[in-house]
Amino acid sequence: MIRILDGYLGNEPGLTSLYLIESHRPVLIDASTAVSAERVAMQIRETGIGPDDLAAIALTHIHADHAGGAGALAKAFPKATIYVHPKGARHLVDPTRLEASVRALYVDAYDELMGALTPIDAGRVQAVSDGERIDLGEGEFLEVLETPGHAKHHLTFIGSEGSAYTGDAVGIGIGDVSIQPATPPSDFDLDLALASIAKIREADPTQLMFAHFGRKLDVDETFDLAEASLVDWVEVVRAAKAQGLSVEEAVVQLDANAPRAAAPAASVMGTRTNVYGVWQYLDQSNEMGK
Numbered sequence: 001m002i003r004i005l006d007g008y009l010g011n012e013p014g015l016t017s018l019y020l021i022e023s024h025r026p027v028l029i030d031a032s033t034a035v036s037a038e039r040v041a042m043q044i045r046e047t048g049i050g051p052d053d054l055a056a057i058a059l060t061h062i063h064a065d066h067a068g069g070a071g072a073l074a075k076a077f078p079k080a081t082i083y084v085h086p087k088g089a090r091h092l093v094d095p096t097r098l099e100a101s102v103r104a105l106y107v108d109a110y111d112e113l114m115g116a117l118t119p120i121d122a123g124r125v126q127a128v129s130d131g132e133r134i135d136l137g138e139g140e141f142l143e144v145l146e147t148p149g150h151a152k153h154h155l156t157f158i159g160s161e162g163s164a165y166t167g168d169a170v171g172i173g174i175g176d177v178s179i180q181p182a183t184p185p186s187d188f189d190l191d192l193a194l195a196s197i198a199k200i201r202e203a204d205p206t207q208l209m210f211a212h213f214g215r216k217l218d219v220d221e222t223f224d225l226a227e228a229s230l231v232d233w234v235e236v237v238r239a240a241k242a243q244g245l246s247v248e249e250a251v252v253q254l255d256a257n258a259p260r261a262a263a264p265a266a267s268v269m270g271t272r273t274n275v276y277g278v279w280q281y282l283d284q285s286n287e288m289g290k
């Protein structure tokens with residue numbers, strides 16, 4: 001059984017979804033923020049999974065709205081192994097640099113939105129990469145796909161029953177709002193993001209389990225929308241840049257013209273975060289003469 005838990009990003013329901021697979025070795029996919037960890041632990045305990053029962057926490061990537069709560073949850077569920085991209089592992093063991101970089105991005109909003117990160121013992125952190133399997137017992141497993149683009153430490157998990165746990169790799173789709181791209185600094189890369197969407201499509205999943213928010217059953221349409229919105233969004237930011245706007249002016253203009261899903265403005269869903277990521281990507285592409 002796959003259960004959708006709520007990560008209460010910014011204390012709001014319906015923005016961040018975590019998945020609890022109640023397999024022989026129960027696994028939680030993603031961990032939400034540090035400030036939400038207790039609310040997440042409570043939802044897990046309510047299913048009857050006790051402190052020693054959770055076998056694994058699998059992180060799609062180490063952004064603070066996905067992995068910020070991993071340290072606190074590792075404490076609450078002391079038998080769980082934490083699975084993460086090889087580039088993310090050391091940042092879970094020593095989250096000092098990760099927390100500093102996220103603080104720099106969210107500034108004054110950080111403490112209320114994200115919360116202080118708790119280190120995890122190195123022996124409990126297991127790096128996994130492309131093609132590896134996380135054993136869930138009784139023949140069930142999660143297959144690991146490396147899906148960079150949104151972040152270079154991004155993984156997608158394909159369940160043996162066919163679901164794809166896509167983190168932010170296919171974008172954001174909240175409520176009735178169409179699929180929006182998630183293009184934060186500092187890793188966003190359009191070509192990698194499109195290649196990752198194609199790679200997940202290739203795995204032929206039966207349903208897409210978004211981190212923001214919930215499952216998408218119209219799989220092909222969702223992939224199409226994700227690709228189109230990503231290309232469009234990069235063009236919109238490129239055009240603003242070509243007009244000679246500063247990045248802050250571009251944020252104000254684009255926010256006024258194309259408001260994004262209702263969500264904490266400083267969060268991954270905010271226009272500012274998504275303009276900054278594309279801006280940086282375009283600067284780097286120019287430097288490389290692309």
Ligand SMILES: [Zn+2]
Pocket residue numbers: 061063066150151168182268
């Ligand atoms: Zn992210």
